[in-house]
Amino acid sequence: MPRDATPLHVDYAVELSGKATPRLCVLNQAVGDDPAYYLRFYDRLADSPAEVRHLSLFPMPNVADPEDFLLSQDIIFVGGGSVANMIAVWRVHGIDQILRKAWHQGIVLAGSSAGGICWFEGGTTDSFGAKLRAYTDGLGMLAGSFCPHYDSEDERRPLYQRLVAARSLPGGLACDDGVGAHYIDDTLAEMVSDRPGGQGFRVTSDGQGGFTETGLPVRFLGE
Numbered sequence: 243m244p245r246d247a248t249p250l251h252v253d254y255a256v257e258l259s260g261k262a263t264p265r266l267c268v269l270n271q272a273v274g275d276d277p278a279y280y281l282r283f284y285d286r287l288a289d290s291p292a293e294v295r296h297l298s299l300f301p302m303p304n305v306a307d308p309e310d311f312l313l314s315q316d317i318i319f320v321g322g323g324s325v326a327n328m329i330a331v332w333r334v335h336g337i338d339q340i341l342r343k344a345w346h347q348g349i350v351l352a353g354s355s356a357g358g359i360c361w362f363e364g365g366t367t368d369s370f371g372a373k374l375r376a377y378t379d380g381l382g383m384l385a386g387s388f389c390p391h392y393d394s395e396d397e398r399r400p401l402y403q404r405l406v407a408a409r410s411l412p413g414g415l416a417c418d419d420g421v422g423a424h425y426i427d428d429t430l431a432e433m434v435s436d437r438p439g440g441q442g443f444r445v446t447s448d449g450q451g452g453f454t455e456t457g458l459p460v461r462f463l464g465e
Contacts, residue, residue, distance in 0.1 A: 249286060249287075249436060250436040250463040251436055252286075252287060254424075255319070255352050256290065256292055256317070258350050259350050261316050262291060264291070264316035264350075265292070265293045265314065265317070266292040266293065266294050266295070266315065266317040266318075266319060267296060267317070268294065268296040268319050269296070269297055269318065269319070269320045269353075269357075270283075270298075270320075270323070271323075271328040271332065271337075272321055272324050272328040273322075274327075275298040275300040283319075283321070295315075297311060297312065299335055299337070300331075308336075309336070309340045309343075312337075312344055313340065313343060313347060315344070315349055316350065317349065317350040317351075317352065318341070318344060318350070318351050318352070319352045319353055320353030320354075320357030320360060321353065321354065321355075322354050322355030322356045322357055324368075325356035325359045325365070325367050326367060326370065326377055326379070328356055338381055341381065341383075345383055354390070354422075355390045355391065356369075358388050358390050358423075359377065359380060359388050361381055361383045361388075362381075362384045362387055363382045363385065363387055363412055363414075364379065364387045364388075364411055365377055365389055365390070366389045366390075366398055366401055366402050374401050376405050376411050378410075384428055385428065386412045386413055387405075387406070387413065387414035388415050388416075389402040389414070389416040389417070389445070390416075392416040392419075393418040394418070399416070402445060406445050406447055407448070407451060407452050409447055413444070413446035413453075414444070414445065415430075415442060415458075416443045416455075417441075417442050417443075418435075418442070421434070421435045421440040421442045422434050422436075433458050433459065433460040433461065434460065434462075435460050435462050436464070438464070440462070441460060442457070442458045443456060443458060444458055
């Protein structure tokens with residue numbers, strides 16, 4: 243995507259919200275609420291019709307009532323970083339339960355990397371060090387596991403295949419960079435991509451110590 247354009251995934255989330263000027267809240271606890279990440283997001287969405295805001299939890303919440311604030315949004319977008327640290331902080335503040343309420347309320351929930359893994363039971367993460375490993379303490383709103391960066395990090399694909407084969411992670415979805423999985427409630431509706439040629443896969447255990455990887459149709463959002 244051109245750096246001066248609104249990301250296609252954000253345009254798609256705006257469309258799904260059904261609002262002309264939806265309220266969009268960014269959560270960046272996966273990087274400790276680094277202000278630079280928020281500024282970058284505000285900059286990228288400067289020309290978006292969305293009314294962008296954010297919820298910080300470091301060193302304390304930046305709003306008086308996080309639940310009221312989050313449930314007043316139309317879209318909630320979760321950034322990347324450490325999924326383990328992020329979810330631990332969310333649970334201390336009750337954000338995990340608020341996000342579940344938001345889901346049932348029909349608010350569009352989205353995210354990338356850690357912000358994709360968090361909705362599932364688990365996935366592959368570098369939260370615990372440079373060496374990738376399994377993470378199994380996700381919010382579990384969506385069944386199975388999720389593996390981002392399938393095409394851009396050499397170890398992601400073989401590790402995810404091994405973890406699913408060994409049943410250290412439940413089977414799930416794997417996405418190249420730029421590819422997202424659109425769920426309606428808890429059912430996969432389609433795979434979408436912000437670039438041509440992006441791929442998505444379903445990876446499952448074959449029950450005999452191996453795995454099955456099946457390519458899924460992916461729709462390019464730029465068409």
